[in-house]
Amino acid sequence: MDWPFTNKKKWIGWSKILVALCVLGLLIHRISWIDLRNAVVNAQHGWITAALILLAPNLYCQFKRWQLIVRQFEAAISAKEVVRSLFAGITLGLITPGRIGDLGRTVFIPGADWLGLMGLMLIEKWYALLVVYFAGLWGLLPFLRATLRPELWVPVETTGLALVLAGIALALHPAFLNYVLKRFNSSGKHKRLHQVLNGVTKLTPRVSRSLLFYTVAQVTVYLMQFYLLIRAFTPLPLWSGLSAVAAVMWSKTLLPISLGDLGIRESASIYFLGKLQVSEAAAFDSALLLFAINVLLPAVAGFAVLMKSRVLQSPKDSMQELM
Template sequence: MPQPKPQNYARKPEEPASRRRFWVILGKLLITGLTLALLYHSVVADAATAAAWRQLLHTALAGAGRGPVLLALALVPVNWGLEAWKWWRLARHLEPVSFRRAFRAVLVGLTLGFVTPNRVGDYAGRIIELKSRRLDALGAVFLGRYCQLVATVVAGSLGLMYFLFRFYLPGYAATKLGVLVAVLLLNAAVLVPLYRSRLLLSLFTAVRPLRRFRRYLAVMPTYPARLLSAVLAGAGLRYAVFCLQFGLLLYAYGARPAVGPALAAIAGTLLLKSLVPSLNALADVGVRELSATHLFGLLGEPVLPVLSASLSLWVINIALPSAAGLLFVLRLRVFRKRQPTAP
C-alpha cells in the first residue's frame, strides 16, 4: 500500500524587500497621478468649479470680500487641526503618538480618501501611520467619523426641520409634532450607540452581512465616556468652523441671508451630503451644490453666489489639503521592520 506523501510545513520565504519596495513606489506614484488628475478635472477642467475658483481668487486679492475669503482660508488649518486632535485623542488610547504624527496621518488619509469610494482610503492613511494595533485602529477611525456624523445629524436634522416647518408644513400642527418627535428619536438613535457601543456591536452580531466587521469595532467599548465626550466636542467645534467658512464665503460672494435661516440651510446641506454615498470626493460636489442651491433658493438667494461659495468651500477644504497630503504620501513608510521575537 503506497505511503501518503509527507506534507511540507516549511515556511514560505518572505517577499524580497526590493520587490515590496517596487510595489510601494508604484502605488505611491499611482495615487499621486490619480489625485493630480482628479484635482485637475475638478478645479481646472470643470467649468463651474474653475469659474468659482477664479472668482474666489479675484475676490480674495482685489474684491470687497477679501477679508471674509482670507479668514475662510485661515480657518482651513484650524479645521483639519481639530480633526487631527480628534484622531490624536483616539489613537493614543491604542499607542503613544504625537500630535504631529496624528496631523500627518489625517492629511495622508484625506489624500487617499480623495480617490477612493466613500473615502475608505481615510482608514488606510491613518492606520499606516500607527506602529501597532492596526486592527484596533479601524474601530478608532470609525469612532472618530461616527462622532462627526453625530454632530452632522443633530445640527442637520434641526436645520431641515426649520425648512419643513416654514415652507412645507405651515398650518399642520399635528404633522409638525410628529416631525419633532421623529427628529428627537433620530438624534437619540445616533447618540446612544456612541456611549453604549456594545449595543452597536450586538447589532453587528445579529445582522449576518455585518458580522465580519464586528471584530474591527471590538475596541470601541474600551473608550471611556469622558474621552468620547471630548472627541464629540471636538467634532462639534470642527462642524462650527466648517459652517463659519461657508457663511464667510457666502458673504464674500454677495449672498446676504439672515443668520438663523442661513445656518439652517448650511446644516441641512451638510446632512444631505453626508447621507448620500459617493464614489470619490468629486461626487460630493454635485450633492452638496444641489442641496445648497435648493435650500438657499427657498430663502430667496440667487443661485450663482450660493453655487460659487459651495464650490469654493470644497476647493479650500478638500482639494488644497489633498494636494498638500501628497507630500506625506510620497514619504510614507508602508512596511515597518518587525521586532525580533524572543527565543
C-alpha cells in the first residue's frame, strides 16, 4: 500500500480534508458564541437586518471580480463553478492571516491554470489594498488633525495620497505594468514565477476598470454595513461614522496578523469609535456582528463546498479522487 502523501494528487486531496477539519475546529472553538448572541439580543434588529441585506451586493461584487479573473483563462466557466470556488476561498481565507488562504480558490476551478489565476488574483488584491488605503486616508484625516500639528499630518496625508493615486494610475494602465513584470523575469528561468506573471499579462484596460469598479463598490457596501451595525447599538452621524469605520478597515488591513482578522477589527473599532463617544461594548459588538455577517456566514457556506468536494462523497468516489 502506497503512503498517501507520496503522490501529489493524494497530497492535495488529504490537505483539503485537513483544511476543512481545521475550519470546523476554528468555527467551534475560536468564535465567542456567547458574545455574538448577546450582541444580537441587545441590538436594534432593523439595523442588523439592513446590514444583512447588504451582504448580497457585497458578495455579488466579489463574485463579479472573481468571474472576470477566471474568464480570462476559462471563458466557458459556469457561474456555479465560480460561486463554489469563491465560497471555498472565503473559507480557506478565514483560517489564514491576511486571508492569504483565499488564493486557494484557484484549486476549485477545474482545468484552469492555477498559477496564472493566482497572478491575476494578486493584482486584484493589490487593487483592493489601493481602495482600502484611499478610504483609510480619508478616514484617518479627522483623527490625525485632532492629534497632530499640521506640519506633521499634512505631509503624511499628502505622501499617502500621492502613493495611492500613483498606484491607481498604474492599475488602470496594465500595459506598463505588464512591461515592468516581463522585465523582472525576462530570463524566464523561474518557470513557476513565469506562469504567475503570465497570468498578469491577460489584464486588459477593460478588465482593470471593471475590477477597480467592483472593488470600490464592495468597499462602499462594507463601510455602509459597518455603519448600520453601529447604529444598531447607538446613534452616530453618517459622515463621521463612515470616516471612523474607514479608519478601522485601514487598520485591520494594515495588520493582517490574526486568523480572520479576529481581534484586530474589534480593537481598532473600540479605539476609533471611542473617539466619537461610542461605548466599547457597542464598538466591539458591531465589529463582531460584521465579522459574523461578512465572513462567518459565507465561510460556513464555503465549508459545505469543501466537505462536498472531498468528504461528502461515496467512499469509492473519494478514493478514486485521491488516487
